[in-house]
Amino acid sequence: MLKVTNTLTGKKEQFTPLIPGKVLMYVCGVTPYAPAHIGHGRCYVSFDVVYRFLKFLGYDVRYCRNFTDIDDKLINKAEKEFGDRQRYKELADTYIRSFHDDMRVLDCQSPDFEPCVTDNIPAIIEFIKGLIAQGNAYQSGGDVYFSVRSFDHYAELSKHNLDDLCAGARVDVRESKRDPLDFALWKSEPTGTFWKSPWGYGRPGWHIECSALAAKYLGDQIDIHGGGLDLVFPHHENERAQSEALHKKTFARYWLHNGLLNLDKEKMSKSIGNVLTLDALFQQYDPMVLRFYFLNHHYRSPMDFSLDDMPGIQKSYNRLCHAFQSVPMQKITFADAEHISVLARMCQVMEEDFNTAAAIGIVFEHLNEIKNDPKAAGAVKSFLHNVFGLSLVPIAEKGVEITPEIQKLLDAREQARRDKNWKRADELRDQLKELGHDVQDKKI
Ligand SMILES: [Zn+2]
Incomplete structure (x- = not known):
């Protein structure tokens, strides 16, 4: 229903x-x-x-x-x-x-x-x-x-x-x-x-x-x-x-x-320069972390996005990934859900206007229980994968620590790319490399 x-x-x-x-x-x-x-x-x-x-x-x-x-x-x-x-x-x-x-x-x-x-x-x-x-x-x-x-x-x-x-x-x-x-x-x-x-x-x-x-x-x-x-x-x-x-x-x-x-408590607006593009964010974080961040909010609620939250979100996402890492995926349908109590509860909250945040809460609440029940674990994993679109591949911890210095270089580089100043962008990439950060670019 x-x-x-x-x-x-x-x-x-x-x-x-x-x-x-x-x-x-x-x-x-x-x-x-x-x-x-x-x-x-x-x-x-x-x-x-x-x-x-x-x-x-x-x-x-x-x-x-x-x-x-x-x-x-x-x-x-x-x-x-x-x-x-x-x-x-x-x-x-x-x-x-x-x-x-x-x-x-x-x-x-x-x-x-x-x-x-x-x-x-x-x-x-x-x-x-x-x-x-x-x-x-x-x-x-x-x-x-x-x-x-x-x-x-x-x-x-x-x-x-x-x-x-x-x-x-x-x-x-x-x-x-x-x-x-x-x-x-x-x-x-x-x-x-x-x-x-x-x-x-x-x-x-x-x-x-x-x-x-x-x-x-x-x-x-x-x-x-x-x-x-x-x-x-x-x-x-x-x-x-x-x-x-x-x-x-x-x-x-x-x-x-x-x-x-909202970005840092303010409305995102091009005119005041308060915009974070997906591409810029993906240079620092795995897109799955962002997806997980979104799903931790009900879609209708306003959301205060802050880059400061990303390391914590990544940690929480990794906890989920590790919990399901060795669990084989199990093919499930909605009809199967009622026989698996955790999944049934997740579906119940999803049927209340797609409450993804509550569904994720239920998974964390029952993590230990799920671990001891291979059938439930496989079913929940499959739901998270197929319905929530989470790849559940643990994200390498490397690159998590973005110091203010690194951030400054990343920002400057992003600006250089936007200005099509490729020479400057390359120099900044080399500097980041020296500091142990490999930057992967997508097309602008
Ligand atoms: Zn329209």
């Missing part, structure tokens, strides 16, 4: 998919214009465990996660780096590759569908045409806007008040909306580039892609819609409005949001 907390109702509800035995899940993906950071890591590890646990429960799951490979940030960066905004796709492809590298080492399973926006423009245009035909959207110049007040259930997800939203809405002078609340579905491109549409050349607004892609790859109605809590408004609110206005059906039955991650 799986229960999930639904952001729409604010309640923990019994999970009943639309089609028995089948789950359709959509999670908003990244805009690939910069390396993924630990906040992205948390989101996609969280939903990876949701995906794995649903499959463990016996569901046939279809998981779709998009790439926003056309966007202002990408276009601006292409302009800056190449002097050519049309080269945004080269940048996107680079960061899609590095995102895939990050996901692979974090042992996140690939979604069943990973569509790029730029490969699906016709589906997006059709979606917008449908909204216009029904009176939920209108053309203004070469732009198309969604008419928020045409959809009666707007702001139900984010619990905003329409008048407050209206008072706070910013209206760009270039925009010609009928109502400040309206948002762009199609943005015109006066230079005649990007894509041809019934409204002239242009490109899609941000929100429409997820409505169109979810419909194309999963259907008009889905079971789970996931993403970070920061996406509830406006992104998910707008997705819901678009999809429900067009299809006149409930779009997502359950809205699941992972809590945000």
